[in-house]
Amino acid sequence: MDESRTIIVDNGAYSIKTEIAEKDEPMHIPNCIMKAKAERKRLFIGNQIDECRDCSGLYYLLPCERGYITKWEVQKPIWDQVFNKTLFPVIDKNILMTQPLFNFKSIQDCIDEIFLRNMKFPQCIDVILQT
Template sequence: MSTLVLDNGANFAKIGYSHEKVSVIPNGQFRSKTSRLKTFTASQLDEIKDPSGLFYILPFQKGYLVNWDVQRKVWDHLFGKDMFKVDFADTNIVITEPYFNFSSIQDTMNEILFEEYQFQSALRINAGSLSAHQYFHENNSELCCIVVDSSFSFTHIVPYCRGRKMKEDRVYTEVRALAPVEYQVSVVLPQNPICYPWEGGKLLAENPDFEEMVVTREDYEENGHYVCEEKFDI
């Protein structure tokens, strides 16, 4: 069973199988003044010879996925024969979504992933959680970190302790109790920040407990959106 990791950003999609390298691809469609009758999708942007008069059609507005027609076309392109050739009957997906995502958007994503594409299982997760997972893997002696996720639409600053998101009113008490009196604070900028969450997703897909984190298509067909709400900590 293969696992496809998709950090579905508002500007770029970072995508690749967990056993391969990541590809960074525009998440949108484009039209050019010189090619008004043709729409270019995702990586087809490279085919436009004159980028000076581009019109962007993005699936995200103000940080949330609202244009599902465009997103479907981008995903069709990414999952199709010209890109990742996804065999949905034998593929899991790890996909990111924003913090505080609307339940209506989550429900639509569930339906598209399970009912239209028919992935075998799915894990919806925040990009910041994947970054924290990658950070703790690279720095296994660290107890806590703060992820500054500065992306196309939002900047979120989220504390994690042992890989878990922490609420603001608990941060000082718990970090103070865990850290030595002479603790030091460091700021780490990953070598490739834009792909850091994807690397965390790749790592997560190789976790021995990965099967316990996902919702399978069988679970979804039996329990609907409820099982996703129970499983995913968004």
């Protein structure tokens, strides 16, 4: 596998750690959608929270419960934000994604479908983490 063409993703319950394989330090992106009291009509996805003017009253939508993705309607926009053209151009990149040890087959299938069919990654490799 060509390291310059591979994006490594650790999709945690509270943060996503991601970077191209040949780099040393990953980016840490909040794995949530936030809504501020002061800006009711705008949603802040992932690292867009830096654009929020008043962070005193934030509401969080988290996609994971007990380490497993349960809210796909929250997780999909976060991945769209992370893997858009500004952070990682998807063109000809493979993705290596960590998975919990006892992850459900249905969750793995949904992840593969999103990355391969919807986001057009050429290859999605699942790595099981043992803790």
